[in-house]
Amino acid sequence: MLKKKLMLMLGIIVMAASLCACGKNKPDKVADEPIPTLGPFATEEEKAEYYKKLTAHIKVEKANGEYEYDKEDNIINDKYRNFYQIFVATFCDSNNDGMGDLNGITSKLDYIQDIGYNGIWLTPITPAPSYFKYDATDLKAIDPQFGTEADFKKLADECKKRNITLILDLAVNHTSASHPWFMDVKANPGTSKYTSYYNITKEKLGETFYELGNGYYYEGEFWDQMPDLKLSNPEVRKEIEKVIDYWMGFGVGGFRLDAVIHYDEDNTEENVKILKWINDYTKKIDPNAYIVGEAWVSNGIVSQYYASTVDSFFNFDLGGSEGVVTQVARAPIGTEVAADYIPALKSNHSLVKKNNPEGIDAPFLSNHDMPRSHAFLNGDADRMKLAIGLYQMITGTTYTYYGEEIGMAGGGDQDVNYRMGMYWSKADNGQQPDSPQGATLTNADMTFGSVEEQLADKKSILNYTKRILQLKNENPEIARGEVSEITGIEDKEVIAMKKTYNGSSVIVVINTSRYPKEIKVDKSNGYKEIVGYATTDDTKVTIKDDTLTMAGNALVVLK
Secondary structure, three states: HHHHHHHHHHHHHHHHHHHHHHHOOOOOOOOOOHHHHOOEEEEEHHHHHHHHOOOOOOOOOOOOOOOOOOOOOOOOOOOEEEEEEEOOHHHOOOOOOOOOOOHHHOOOHHHHHOOOEEEEOOOOOOOOOOOOOOOOOOOOOOOOOOOOOHHHHEEEEEEEEHHEEEEEOOOOOOOOOOHHHHHHHHHOOOOOOOHHHHHHEEOOOOOHHHHEOEEEEOOOOOOOOOEEEEOOOOOHHHHHHHHHOOOOOOOOOEEEEEEEEOOOOOOHHHHHHHHHHHHHHHHHHHHOOOEEEEEOOOHHHHHHHHHHHHOOEEOOOOOOOOOHHHHHHHOOOOOOOOHHHHHHHHHHHHHHHHHOOOOOOEEEEOOOOOHHHHHOOOOOOHOOOOOOOHHHHHOOOEEEOOHHHOOOOOOOOOOHHOOOOOOOOOOOOOOOOOOOOOOOHHHHHHHOOOHHHHHHHOHHHHHHHHHHHHHHHOHHHHHHHHEEEEEOOHHHHHEEEEEEEOOEEEEEEEEEEOOOOOEEEOOOOOOEEEEEOOOOOOOOOEEEOOOEEHHHHEEEEEE
């Protein structure tokens, strides 16, 4: 018995000694797994693995659905606004006939305002043979498919109650070939009293000239069914002034001018004169009216158009599938985007102000004439949110095409696919209009769900958009501020800019990387704290001393 006890004690002593020996040989701390080097020809998968390991130590806090920076809006009643573009036929159907209409828009004003928009641009509501209505048969009437004058007056009045600026598309470069003026010209080639209303010639001057009859030709830059008006003709101008009178009589806040570079085909000097006449006439009626022009050309040429004193022109260099914003949003992993982005914004600001110190840039991401961001950002929700954050932080009056706030699909070469019926509810509630004839997409292609579904999802594209517009409405410096760079940030995937307006500044920091970052923003740049943020997931942006911790694709405002 004693022998057994001695053997047991000996075994315990040997085991203890062995454990002690093992402890002496064990290093104090297990070394982290080494991070592999990133070769110059690394694939996207290799880059993703590299950055994942590189940032593994960064601990981003979960928000758990909470947000601690809500505060009162600080909206200034001026022309810097968040506009929402509505393609009327496909936005909201109020009477279940498959066609979007004016009463449908009125019914959605609370929705539009709740997201954060305080401006609405309607595509044409005039009678026209086409579904898109840019080929008017009467410029002083409302297409019965959309409603009545009373319906439009109600919409205009309801917008005013909510301080929403309502602007209408004014498409006066051409009329429909079915317009009474042109019908008379066709019936009486060369002798009609309306001959001088159009660009009529005795010879075919190019591919955009079409045979009229009796040896005459007419210009139709877009289509033979859209004959171009001669806007230099005083009689035509009188007619257009009547059109402006008619719509301003409803109390609209201004106009979006269609196809302005085609007024006098690619003649910038003459087009500026025509625009000045339209601008001046409109503002005699209402000095506070807002006008934005569509000049689908480079910013260098658009800068010349600002000499017309028209308030804004759409910024095609920043928006669309090849614009600066999109290039940043879809940049491959590790791309150094910051070096060029801020200089591009500053250069753009200078071009806007060069010929009109009161000019206001008009950034956008997509519109009814181009693929939606879902198409050119490959349906990547995080990158689509990043793009929304990027363009909404640009100084100016911004434009959102209906459905972009829920990431609707719409690509390919068929423009009907860019104009699908707004996806209000998964269970058809009678409000979703039919899509245009020939469209190949359906609701099944709308991968991020309906408005109803996204309102209930705090991480949706819709709720991200609401947060971004909340930041703008709380901080007027974002839309109005002059841009300057932030010093001391070496990470070229981080965009950081100061925006100064009326003696007050905010700093906007955007992590364009897919991965978390710790970003030091020296307090010498002039800020005290975080005043708001937007993230693509359920995470917070936090700050300790002067170092931000941000998830991938996150955006923060400091003040």
